[in-house]
Amino acid sequence: MVWKKTEYSGWGRVLKASADMARPERARSLKAAVADHPCPAIGNCRSYGDAPLNDGGRAVDMTRMNRIIDFDADTGVVTVEAGITIGDLAHVFAPRGWLPAVMPGTGFATVGGCIAQDVHGKNHHNEGSFGQHVLSVILLNGNKRTVATPTRNAGLFRATMGGIGQTGVIAEAKLQLKPCPGDVMMVTERRAEDWDEHIALLDGSQATYTVGWIDTTAKGDALGRGIIEEAELAAGLLPKAKPSKKIPLDAPNFALSNPVVRMFNNAYYRRVPSSGRSTVKRIDDFFFPLDKIHDWNRLYGKRGFYQFQNVVPLDQADALKEMLEMIAGAGLSSPLAVLKRMGSGRAGHMSFPMEGYTLAVDFPAREAAVELIAMLEDMTVDAGGRLYLAKDALATGPAIKAMYPEHGDWVKQVNKADPDHALQTDMVRRLNLREAG
């Protein structure tokens, strides 16, 4: 296996690494690579921080291991190589009546990545997390090949869901797809004029898929205003695909400066009439709205950006509102901000979801943003909430361990599965995650 010195970063592009990378295209070469040099795997590096990074070490790029190995059209059970993307699965199976039960906000995420972060989607309140629809995984570490399912090697399986790759290279996975009536979405958008209405609309939503876009520049009476999107899968005529665009270079720093963002957000909010509207969208356009703009992370310029995502328990909505006030007051955030009500579904010790409200906000990387995020983290701890490892680049180990009560159980499992600590990543080292709190 050839190992190529590769510079790479997470999606936020703030943290970077240089690693010797193998990129196998066949099961045999994957096995050989991992046997020669046990090391962590990466997918499309859609995690924002340092979860995929292994600076000075090695990594296996799984993106060419992307085949469907088996599909049962009667049961909707599909077995895949872990480098296949969620978007690919959706394209192949939606026209035939099946869809990944949980889809994250980007179709470029690989199945391996979705498992390692136990991702959630806009239907989390109904379907739970990605890992809850995984029937089995094949893990590789050194010469070891282990099959884990919710009943066989159950502890290992649980440590793998949301386990940021620490139990082994996820080589293959078997997933239970969800029946879908067609491959279009009926989408209803409504304005929420302020925080209380936003929360009330999220609470009251009966839709299969629900998400809120939030205008983080709005203050005062308009604080928390946004647009609630509710959607159902349906059969119908597919609207024409819009051509994808590419951000060809790093944008200048003023591209997402506060006045620009305010203007954009205002227009974006008013795009939906005050009486709301219903439209038919392509699956891609609803689930992966930003995927059509390739390399959109370059909009934040060379310095990159941070995404802050937390979740707080249902009774802590006021604490979240306070955080939003701080965010709006700081004038640092970008148009990309999401508010959503989560259910309790989670599949692993280190899975992010908890029943409550989750807020995700992007900040261009500057000193003030780092300070603000540190304060938001403290407030999240106080509210009994937690941060999402798929997004994190700045948290401290003790804070993360305090947020994840099952961390100790996870450590036992991963240290058994990977006693030589061959799978550690920059994130694991930064947060000292392989040691019990």
Next chain:
Amino acid sequence: MIKTKQNQCWIILGATSSMARAFAQAVADHGASVILAGRDMEDLKRSAADLTARGVSAEAMKFDARDIATFQPIIDRAGREDGVINAAVFVGSMPAQEDVDADPALIDGVVKDSHTGPAAFLTMLAPILEDRGAGTIVGVCSVAGDRGRIGNYVYGSAKAGFATYLSGLRNRLTRAGGHVVTVKPGFVDTAMTWGIEGMFLVASPQKVAADILKAVEKQRNVIYTPFFWRYIMLIIRSIPEFIFKKMSI
């Protein structure tokens, strides 16, 4: 794909390569059935299963450019398909030039893999295309075949030989209603080029596959992919030998 209502079947030789996989997917997307042929049966079966799951008729068969006994079963199998039989050749081997220098016996293998093996296969297949009065052969050569360079001239010479063979085969099949597309890819992002120093303007296998498919539809004779390699190679071919022999590009 050539616009026709007839069934299309594509034999893909060297189907384990990422370029071949991308091309198989591209023709499958247009409704063709595929026979994936190569040496690594375990891997080919996976690729066949992948295409099958995507709703395409696909099957894996053994092909070894150095073993002529593996050729006929593939041709027989394709012959049982109705409609138009096509073939795309992605085989070839490129050991490092210094390995070849150390062990000249390797040259035979390179020539077998990259030229004489596929040429023999296509010569056996040609009568079917002539008989049906249709069908396209895609032969993947290399820009390395346009001029012998110090870095990989054994591989380059084998590909040059194959390109000349394809030119003759085109001459033969054209009069019978068939067609031959010679493809000269530049640097493509595959396992073969992964980690090799000095790569530039590297194209994805999907881009190359799309270019090849377009060339098949338009019945082009010789294409470079991405297109700009035509001009790069034009320049490289134009350098007088007395200068070129001192260069190391």
